Amino acid sequence: MLVQKRDPNEEHNPLTIRVRVKYGSIYHEINISSQATFGELKKMLSGPTGLHHEDQKLMYKNKERSSKTFLDVVGVKDRSKLVLVEDPISQERRYVEMRKNAMMEKAAKAISEISLEVDRLAGQVSAHESVISKGGKVAEKTLLVLIELLMNQLLKLDERTAEGDVKLQRKIQVKRVQKYVETLDVLKIKNSSQVQEQPASRNQEHGSSNTDRPRSFPNSRRSVGNFSSNPAVPKPQQPSTSGKVVVTTKWETFDSMPTPLPAPPSNTIHPKFSWDLL
Secondary structure: OOOOOOOOOOOOOOOEEEEEEEEOOEEEEEEEEOOOEHHHHHHHHHHHHOOOHHHEEEEOOOOEOOOOOEOOOOOOOOOOEEEEEEOHHHHHHHHHHHHHHHHHHHHHHHHHHHHHHHHHHHHHHHHHHHHHHOOOOOOHHHHHHHHHHHHHHHHHHHHOOOOOHHHHHHHHHHHHHHHHHHHHHHHHHHHHHHHHHHHHHHHHHHHHHHHHOOOOOOOOOOOOOOOOOOOOOOOOOOOOOOOOOOOOOOOOOOOOOOOOOOOOOOOOOOOOOOOOOO
């Protein structure tokens, strides 16, 4: 590949020349420096021709000239004639590039909107995590709805195709959403375990309160207005052989009527006493 270099001994004040450029059936006269490049000439022709400078091909002496080539190096002088043609390949390439850039801008805007929505949902995740970590209870439906919203954002990210920096931003947002979904799954399990422990503790407290209450005996004969005719007589304590005095607060109960003595045998002789009446 040849690289054109200028002679340092050339004049520092380049001449301004007028070139005639044919585009279709129309000639355009352009005043330009003799030391300018064909690329600079293309940019000056964009206005009158309406062609983008990247879609132009300049022919001089039936040969296409590169945009980096200098006019005076190839012999372009005042009143020189050039031919301008449209380059369909360059035009198509430029359209593809423009479409690609538009898609990238659209994807970047969409990812930015998704990032803002994920930030909003992340605040809710942090709030629920704080409540559950302190032993609080969160409705399971609330956690399920939040997981569904995050999954929707993940689907939106999957629909976006991006490259370069936009692709990196998309990857970061995907990791964020996946992390929040995993956090919510853990919170859902912890929340359900706390919900199960609360009824168990309540039942335990209810059972302990029942044990503290006095037991009722529906068949007891010691209810009000129903006194037992045969009260239980406690067994008398055996005297201690050690000689020590035992003090007790148990009182023996005695029947109001004395125990009848056994009848004497029939062959017993009753003594007879004679009483003198005074």
